[in-house]
Amino acid sequence: MVQYGFKDLGYEYVILDDCWSVGRNSSGYLMPNMTKFPDGISGLADKIHALGLKVGIYSSAGTMTCARYTGSLGHEQKDADVWASWGIDYVKYDNCFNEGEEGTPQLSFDRYNAMSKALNKTGRPMLYSMCNWGVDGPWNFAPTIANSWRITGDLTDTFDRDDPNCPCEEKEGLDCKVPGFYCSLTNVLNKVVYYPSKAFPGAWNDMDLLQVGNGGMTDDEYVAHFSIWAAMKSPLIMTNVLAKLDPQTLSILQNAAVLAVSQDPLGSSATRRWRYFVNDTDEFGRGEIQLLTGSLAGDDQLVLFFNAGTQERTMNASLAEVFWEVAPRGTAPQVKQAWDIYDLWKGARMSNATASAIIAGNGTLPVNMTEIGGGGPDGARRAYAQVPPSNSTALMGTKVGSVQPSGTFTAHVKPHGVAMLRLRAQSTRKRDEL
Known part of the structure; x- marks a missing residue:
């Protein structure tokens, strides 16, 4: 993570999952498996902390x-x-073998709040990641006790398919009682879009671990996956064997312009503006396109076109659609200024040679750390967390055009792909003046 530059780009936690312990000692405290961890968990933590992680x-x-x-x-x-x-900094808290203490929001709240209070009582800051698979609507109570909460069953490495293990389409809403697993990317997206307002800085809707590079999807689908997770402000948790990264995967996971959206200091999750079903259906009998937009720091605006159909298509939106929320309900906003359009993926995919050099430990980061954050180990993160990006291809992407106040802009979107755009006003008017 350090050698390949992930730490400099804001990836900061190394998270153990299940299977690390051997039970409790005579005093009732958990003990680590000393064969797997000869220095214990505390020794492992010391080594990770020494790397700045x-x-x-x-x-x-x-x-x-x-x-x-x-x-x-x-x-x-x-x-x-x-x-x-x-010296633990992060706790993932799962939902297995819960003794039936679920079925109502109060039962789930009480069980997870017990750990929340215990963590706070230690006096050590530990990020609290609830993983109850969306049971009992955690988005309604978890923001008061946790830093993130899973909103669905487990994501699997597939783009869009029906699986009997992941029942409950979003149309079933709160009547859905089975969290499921083997959930596809589109299944998870079409559930989280109903709860963007529940998340805010320090408390996040968790769409589950990233599958980017694990082999079940195409590169275009992984670009869509990474873009949507960043737009929705879901935690970005890699599941790769880092020693076996390929150039394409590294190129996606290190797109600084997309990471700038994920780490935007405003912390606003994208909202779905529209969703349409299209004629070019896949083997499961469906195809859909969506428009998601979101506010960014500095009065910038995120626009994400998502094409889940099987044909490349030209997608378009007007500024009135993008800024719908700032107008009186039932009317279109009167946009008064032109906006420049930046494509966050255009030119962002590094060459195989560059990526291979980084993986081999003989290259440099694919972005200019001095330009985007002042250099140093936390340079990029400082730029993301404290100020809107400058007009650089590192954090802004590539400028591809502009749109006039009453105009419409378009993007050509690959099958199972996205166009991820950042809009910046040409004048210095405030957002409420458009």
Whole structure:
């Protein structure tokens, strides 16, 4: 993560998942598997911290974890205390073997709030990642007790397919009781779009781990996957074997302009403006296109065209559609200025030679760290977190045109792909003046 430049681009946690422990000692504290971790978890944490990174750990709000190791239900304070003593910075808290303590929002809240209070009581800052698969509508209570919460069942490495293990289309809404697994990218997107307002800085809708580069989708589908997760402000958690990264995957995961959207200080999740079903259906009998937009710091605007159909198509939107929320309801906003359009993927894919050199440890980052953040280990992150991007291809993408106040702009979008655009006003008027 350090050698390939991920740390400089804002990836900062190394998160252990299940299978790290061997149960509890005679005092009731969790113990690590010393064969897997000869220096213990505290020794591992010291090594990770020495690299300038943070470390995460895993448990379940049940009697056992999902892999049937010892869970934390009823032992919240002892587990939180031992994690704090080891130097843990992040806790993923799953939902397996929960003893039936779910089925109403109050039951789920009480069970997850017990760990929230225990973590806070330790006095050590630890990011609290709830993983209850969207059961009991966590978006309604998790923002008060956690830093992120899963909103669906488990994502799998597939673009769009029906799977009996992931029931409940979004049309079933809150009547859906089974969280499921083997959920596709579009299935997850079409559930999270109903809850963008529930997230805010420090509290996020979690669409599950990134699958980028794991082999189940095409590169264009992975570009769409990464773009949508960034637009919705879902945590970006890689699941790759980093030693086996290929150039295409590195190129996607290190797109600084898209990461700037993910880490935008305003922290506003994109909102779906429209969704249409199209004629060019896939083997599962569907195809759809969507427009998502979102506010960015500095009065910039994000526009994302998503083409889930099987044919390349030209997609378009007007500024009235993009800025619909700022107008009185039932009317179109009166846009008074022109906007420049930047494509966040145009020219962003590094060459195989450049990426291969980085992977081999003989190259440099594909972006100019001094230009975008002042250099140093946290240069890029400072640029993302504190100021809107400058007019650079590193953080703004490539300028591809402009649109007049009453105009319409278009993008050619590949099948199962996206066009991810950043709009910047040509004048210095405030957003409410458009």
